[in-house]
Amino acid sequence: MIIGSVTQPYGDSNLQVLARTLEAVDYDHVDVAAAYVTLGGARDMLQMLEHSLRSRWLTARKRWVVSFDYCRSEPLAIKMLKSAPASHVRIHDGSRVVSQLGVPKTPFHPKAFLLHGGGGHSVFAGSGNLSRSGLNTGNEVGLLIGVTAQEPHPSILAHVKAVQKWYESIWQQADKLDPSLMDRYSGIFDSVPNRSDPVPTDDDVIEHSRQPSGLTPGQLRKLRVCSSLWIEAGKISRNLGKAVPGNQLMMKRLSRVFFGVPVLDVTPNSPLTVIEITFQSHTKSDCSLTFSDNTMDKLTLPLPGAGGPPAYDEKTLLFKRISAGKYKMVIGDEVQKRDWLRESKRVDAAWEMRGGRVWGVF
Template sequence: MSCFAHNHPSGTTTLSEIARVRLAISADEFFGCFAYATQSGFRVFELSVGKDFWSETRSRWLFGIDYGRTDPRALREIAGRTNTEVRIFDGRFVVDRPGFDPRRDFHPKIAMMKNTTTKMQGVVLGSGNFSNNGLRRSVEAGATIISTKKAHLDEHIKPVRSVFEELWRQACPLEDIVKSYEDRLAALVGSRDTTRSAKVAGPVRGFWIEAGYVTKNRGQDKPGNQIFAPNGFRSFFGLKKGKNTSTHIGEITFKTEVGPMVTKNYRENDNGMEKLTLPMPEDHGFGVYDGKVLVFEPEGSNFLLTAVELEDFDLVYGHRLANVQKMAGGRRFGGLI
């Protein structure tokens, strides 16, 4: 048994502890129970455990959708992997509630692992949710337990695991409510946009775009750093479409809170959209861009780039929204006043 805290110099995080325990007991079963999930959490988890995790490990996932904090796209990504099953705590009740208000908050952050041959079990529990921030970046703390003997297992792991096994049996299969959850969440977000977003004809103080799923343009083991933007998004950066046949539109210099300034290309893509290349996320404190909202604020000829979790964006920037629009795939973008 040991305790841990997120420590950047040592590389200790909730995610590194999950990976350590999984390897220590050669786990072939994984049971994760988290209050909410984001696309960034899915992406950093998959990058950490490797592509073979899904084929070699039977995994079960129990999530909450309280208050609409869980991204349904993350749920679908996880459920779409092999050997996985996803259930939602009290899903049939919460999905129909105004604002997804639960009758009992589902708030755990625990990963339970087992080797079905040796009977060894491991648990990682703490304060970090299934997001990039919770798993790696935020200030979090937790505890790790590895059990090799039945007496130790019965005393330290079984009492906790038995509770979540019962919650699992009572939980709702994801497929029963995911479409309703997506539709109601989209309507709720759209309602917020309508009531909060201003109509601005002139220049704005900043602008933003939902990154969504970021393609693995740097390979399967690294986070992507290119996103597609709608045709004309270049105008936010003060760029104009080239007059020749070149797809190169221009260059953008980014400032970030971590790391040096970086200049990247902005290009026209052959699918009618525009391709924005961003700073390497792991070098600038972002971890991944997946599922986050990218915020750009002009500073002279440069642009300060911030990447925030989707569930935090409304809290931080909701009062500044202007001219909110939606792409065909559902991703939103707009200005900031």
């Protein structure tokens, strides 16, 4: 018999229980049903599956039923799930919800993970969505139950099979995620009304901080939802030497949210994440984001003249999110800067830092 529990954040997390189960038994099918998926949740889930399934990662069938309800699922997160090996995505009542601009007739609210194959059959059900908070850090509970091929336990297997039957039913009823449906949802998600006032998700939790950022919860949600961030670089410090242009961009504290980092209270000089930045035809995959000792978020850019522009001083930079952890950088001229400012003002997301530098998202 297979049994386990989640008492997050005080005990094992959802991701830890799932990883341990996948590593202990040979499963070749992973079926997931969740109300919504965020980019951070998709990345954490897929990284766990790749590590835990090991040689089965490429061939194990993965199915996901998620929803468009209330525009909580992030389009890039859905695309990330679909792009995984042997992965298939369907949307609960997707066409109807899109036609109603994200409002469901009957909300889709399960959080279930079904694992089955030659080694056994298991069901894990709990309260956590496919979000970084739901999988790792939020207050969540869950129970795992299953059987192995060596110990089938008929009564337990009957209940597991009942949940599998339920999953097959919702899978058959859900809409296939074709390009047309994805484009229609992306249009709603990226619309001015949604970017102006995004619906909160579990990943928008803000813990108490000793260093107030000056950003409101609503502004932080815009950082998560919007796909482009632009900023006046100002004067860049000569971190590479007095005679060499610098490459460390100082941004307002918690700008990190745009780059997929949770709102956590960390000490100065703490590393936050590493991202990939593409500028023109050059890609640098190890651009570090750090909470600097000056209480600003510090992004290390591609080296000037070696993958980057000759210098960043007094330039206006735009970062466009391509996928989880991957961004395209553009150096804007005055016309582009005016366009970016106008787009940010449309969603009330143009701001000014204490030193006078202007920045925003859209």
